[in-house]
Amino acid sequence: MSTTTVQLEEPKISSIKLPSGQTVTVKSEASVEADEIPIIDVSPIWGDDLEAKKAVAEQIREAAHRIGFFYAQHPVHTPGIESKYAKAAFKQGKRFCDLPVEKKLEVDTARVPVEYVGYHKLQGYNRNGRKNNDLSEAFNWAYDARYDPEAVDKTEPSISIWPSDLPGFKDDLYAYHTELLRFARRMMGIFALALHMPEDYFDEYTKRPEAGMRIIHYPEQEASATDQNGIGAHTDFECFTVVTQDDCGGLEVLNKAGYWIKAKPVPDAFVVNIADCFMRQTNDFFVSTVHRVVNKSGRERFSIPFFFGFNRSKRLEAIPSCVSEENPMKYAIMTSGEYYHYRATNAKSGSY
Numbered sequence: 001m002s003t004t005t006v007q008l009e010e011p012k013i014s015s016i017k018l019p020s021g022q023t024v025t026v027k028s029e030a031s032v033e034a035d036e037i038p039i040i041d042v043s044p045i046w047g048d049d050l051e052a053k054k055a056v057a058e059q060i061r062e063a064a065h066r067i068g069f070f071y072a073q074h075p076v077h078t079p080g081i082e083s084k085y086a087k088a089a090f091k092q093g094k095r096f097c098d099l100p101v102e103k104k105l106e107v108d109t110a111r112v113p114v115e116y117v118g119y120h121k122l123q124g125y126n127r128n129g130r131k132n133n134d135l136s137e138a139f140n141w142a143y144d145a146r147y148d149p150e151a152v153d154k155t156e157p158s159i160s161i162w163p164s165d166l167p168g169f170k171d172d173l174y175a176y177h178t179e180l181l182r183f184a185r186r187m188m189g190i191f192a193l194a195l196h197m198p199e200d201y202f203d204e205y206t207k208r209p210e211a212g213m214r215i216i217h218y219p220e221q222e223a224s225a226t227d228q229n230g231i232g233a234h235t236d237f238e239c240f241t242v243v244t245q246d247d248c249g250g251l252e253v254l255n256k257a258g259y260w261i262k263a264k265p266v267p268d269a270f271v272v273n274i275a276d277c278f279m280r281q282t283n284d285f286f287v288s289t290v291h292r293v294v295n296k297s298g299r300e301r302f303s304i305p306f307f308f309g310f311n312r313s314k315r316l317e318a319i320p321s322c323v324s325e326e327n328p329m330k331y332a333i334m335t336s337g338e339y340y341h342y343r344a345t346n347a348k349s350g351s352y
């Protein structure tokens with residue numbers, strides 16, 4: 001009888017400096033397949049059955065606390081998100097990225113220094129100080145009250161910048177943005193339940209939400225993950241992010257043990273991750289987990305993250321169920337807008 005011994009690779013411990021200033025330890029640059037990211041069927045969020053919503057909320061509570069990432073599966077037969085909107089947005093993203101660089105630079109993000117809107121050029125950042133700059137480019141746009149059916153003030157001017165002569169671009173991107181706004185507001189109710197608060201606990205702060213969106217394009221990467229990222233390791237700044245991925249794969253999540261776990265594409269499911277505002281407000285009960293993208297699929301990858309957070313005037317005070325005498329608030333209180341500007345300015349300075 002013969003036995004096979006699996007030789008485990010010696011961990012090559014390294015530390016990565018994140019754009020937020022934090023440093024994390026990574027055991028290996030290679031990523032692994034694992035089932036750590038739960039797949040949660042969120043279809044009850046569209047109905048009125050509070051018990052069914054609470055059952056979803058408990059699964060989300062566990063995922064948000066333990067790993068900070070989950071898949072929100074929305075079976076096609078349920079109402080809510082229709083895939084035609086995502087398809088149209090992906091198509092517009094490719095159309096934009098295929099434009100000559102001079103045309104894309106008409107909407108260079110440098111034109112709006114303190115906001116995360118416009119075009120971020122290819123290899124414009126090096127988030128973790130790698131040999132080569134991050135191999136991605138992106139177009140970002142912000143909330144616009146005119147495309148929010150629930151907007152309080154439709155006359156509020158928008159801060160986004162748009163390329164000229166690209167008919168249909170803005171409309172198709174906002175058509176998907178509007179769908180995701182509806183989804184994210186519902187999810188906010190579920191997060192409130194997950195924190196054992198009333199479902200409408202956050203409603204006041206998401207009437208005029210922070211809701212930026214981007215299409216990010218990753219050409220195929222030849223360099224190793226040690227020398228280059230598609231997007232370097234980072235955490236997001238808002239409450240949570242909803243990512244629509246194509247079928248290439250490449251998104252990776254750093255688990256508590258210090259290994260990169262592949263967040264592989266799952267049909268009819270968004271990847272949802274907790275971001276820093278929620279982590280602050282929940283006094284670290286929800287975890288904002290480090291992630292990156294390395295595109296080794298052999299083809300170009302596109303993804304559409306939607307970043308959802310509170311009204312900029314909302315003070316990030318602790319959620320009552322997350323503090324106690326034994327567990328006081330760890331973070332200084334500031335408004336969501338102050339925190340956003342601090343993080344967006346740092347992220348765009350590219351000085352890390």
Ligand SMILES: O=C(O)CCC(=O)C(=O)O
Nearest residue numbers: 216236243251293303305
């Ligand atoms: O492309 C992805 O899947 C994730 C992108 C991302 O993490 C980001 O833009 O913050």
Ligand SMILES: [Fe+2]
Nearest residue numbers: 234235236291
């Ligand atoms: Fe991210």
